Amino acid sequence: MSDAYVVGVDMIKFGRFPDRTVPQIGAQAALMALDDCGLTIKDMEALYCGNLGQAAGMVGQRILQEIGQTGIPVINVSNACATGATAFREGWAAVKAGLYDLVLCVGVEQMGKGLLGGAGGGSGISREGLLGSGTMPSVFAEAGLEHSRKYGTTFAQFAKVSVKNHHHSTLNPKAMYQIETPLEVVMNAEMISYPNTKLMCSVNVDGSAAAIIASEKKARELGLMKRAVKVRASVLTSDPWQERDLVMPDVNSCTRLAAKKAYEMAGLGADDIDLVELHDCFATAEILHYENLGLCGPGEAGRMIDTGEVALGGRIPVNVSGGLLSKGHPLGATGIANIYEVATHLRGEGGKRQVEGARIGMTHVIGLGSACGIHILEKA
């Protein structure tokens, strides 16, 4: 199997676009990613599309109606919050298979109103499917409290995650928000489900992101290696019953399994990673994932946020994009938006938020139900 490279990648500025259709929103990112590498839809050999809210709606084909119908295969995937990562991974697999030399991967979501979003709302989804055993906020609150009980993690430590990510997004023009949120503001915001206040919940926004994956041969042939990013590992897991823990098995054991496999596939360890975009759907979740991804040992996550190790300029910056908490979380788009963020830093194009000298980065998403997607990317 030859290597596969991200040669073009972009995302729209996340926001609210109630007056546009899902395909129109997805088409915009697709065209931006094509522009990013100077290619057109006619160069693409397949389209992998991730969307949750209209999962049965042939969104990929409808995007082609917006940007050019060339007859290429379209694969529409959904995997809760891992939807975008799954679309990217299926495109990567096809290039690795030698089926195609150039594929387009698009993730897009137009969210409904309210905390949980409208994805899957009317499509017979089970509570287990998207909501877990309760509502999203209560499930992730419980998981945070379990961490507090075991390791003494404090409300302030959870809140600092939000302070950090909101600060990061002041440097990211594509994030939904560019507003500093001091600790007291985060802690005094409306309590959604203790210990997560409203500013510690991911932002419900519309958005899209797209990536173009090329075989090494094609990337070289097109002269695209200079800004190319190598996919060192692409891993997807589901809930492993054998490793079940009582709180958040989907999130914790599923992520730990994926991280283990990703490091194996890449032949790397956590120490080799220069930046991470992880699934901070709630502030409590980010704390859990420092440990799940092996960025620190069990019970050390509170220290990670206190010392600033995970902030821009720290040992291992996490969510320098602003993360789901401030950049926003359009479910089907998030997995590819993460790829965009990490690729941008590996290319040295991160502007004010650039992680200096970044050579290797990791993306992580997790969908309840369950699906965890991890990618490790490296500067080509």
Added chain:
Amino acid sequence: MSDAYVVGVDMIKFGRFPDRTVPQIGAQAALMALDDCGLTIKDMEALYCGNLGQAAGMVGQRILQEIGQTGIPVINVSNACATGATAFREGWAAVKAGLYDLVLCVGVEQMGKGLLGGAGGGSGISREGLLGSGTMPSVFAEAGLEHSRKYGTTFAQFAKVSVKNHHHSTLNPKAMYQIETPLEVVMNAEMISYPNTKLMCSVNVDGSAAAIIASEKKARELGLMKRAVKVRASVLTSDPWQERDLVMPDVNSCTRLAAKKAYEMAGLGADDIDLVELHDCFATAEILHYENLGLCGPGEAGRMIDTGEVALGGRIPVNVSGGLLSKGHPLGATGIANIYEVATHLRGEGGKRQVEGARIGMTHVIGLGSACGIHILEKA
């Protein structure tokens, strides 16, 4: 790229199962396919699941909750009536990529009541997405009438497709119906949209089918080559605007493009095919596809049905399973049910409906919106 083989495949008897869940229905076929080759879920390295009605509902993961949660990647896909074929193809691509040696592909659907089924009903699907420019029956009626205008195809010729497929399914214990429908019965049935009467519309049923795909190395290692079926071609296309025709571009040009690519990939021609399971969602559609798939020349489809060339015992038997018209059409399951049917004949296990000496077979599905999936299979 090494070859990939179907080593296990099965389907449930199609029917109506309102008292069961979609994952339960899918799990049944998955277990049957595993039994077919003596493997267990622990042997599977990934799951590719196709479903339309609960496309955002993590159906693959919920199937694993029924049959064993091993932590494997789960990819949920949807592509209108090409959903099952897309799931199969993504599994095939992963094996070709060398990512996995053994994968499980499942297609499942629990249909709503009425002619159009409930798939995608509440999920914000566009009219173009599932319905085309009108209702399904009217769209396929129009396409049949266009064929009549161009080539003089008669109402009786369309009706004979239904007579043939209903006769075939009397020999298939897994088909929904085992009832002969003489020509006068078909022609005098309730008129849905001329020239398709009720017996010329696909049967709205629940169902599931599953296939296990193995790398050649693994198939040999496990001693499964004797009943294995080689995947000679796997093609997926979308609507090619450049070849647009006015009536049914999704169905006609999309299928012609897929057939061309499939014959190229397999290095075969239509003359090499011993049996075909094609997308007879309406009797008129089957007529169109004889020509779209190159089984005969333009305007010769009426003759094909008159001479019996496409009946069991004829030159190129089509839909010996009973087809969508009589076996039934659970949308997300159909693509893999077709694989089951063709594999069964290549294995020489077709019983009363066995196509004698079958060595190479083709499956075809088409989803409006648009997606055409074609597979060419060969006796290993």
